[in-house]
Amino acid sequence: MENLKKNAEFQKIYNFGKKSYGHYSLVFFIKNNLDHNRCGFVASKKIGNAVCRNRIKRLFREYYREMEEKIQVGYDFIFVGKRSAGEKFKELKFQEMKKDIDKVFKRSNLFKD
16 A cells, blocks of 8 residues: 655545545545555544544554455545544444445445455
């Protein structure tokens, strides 16, 4: 997995990509015409303190690492944490987050067949 780092890359995905909502997350995605996926992980200060934001981003990274071989290749993704994830971050289990993001990816047809 390659990370998105530049602001211009994020802005391109926000402005021209598609988005799909879950209960705890929002996923932006766009085709990148490469032979690999690139990811960005975002948790704003509205979600909570640094501990909360880092935990949410760790859960996103772990989800992607675990599901990488099942996700279609050639996309840029931005995983954005929602306030509902921040409010519940201490009790939020990986399995809940996984179920939520799985629904988002299925709805957007981003899994390999």
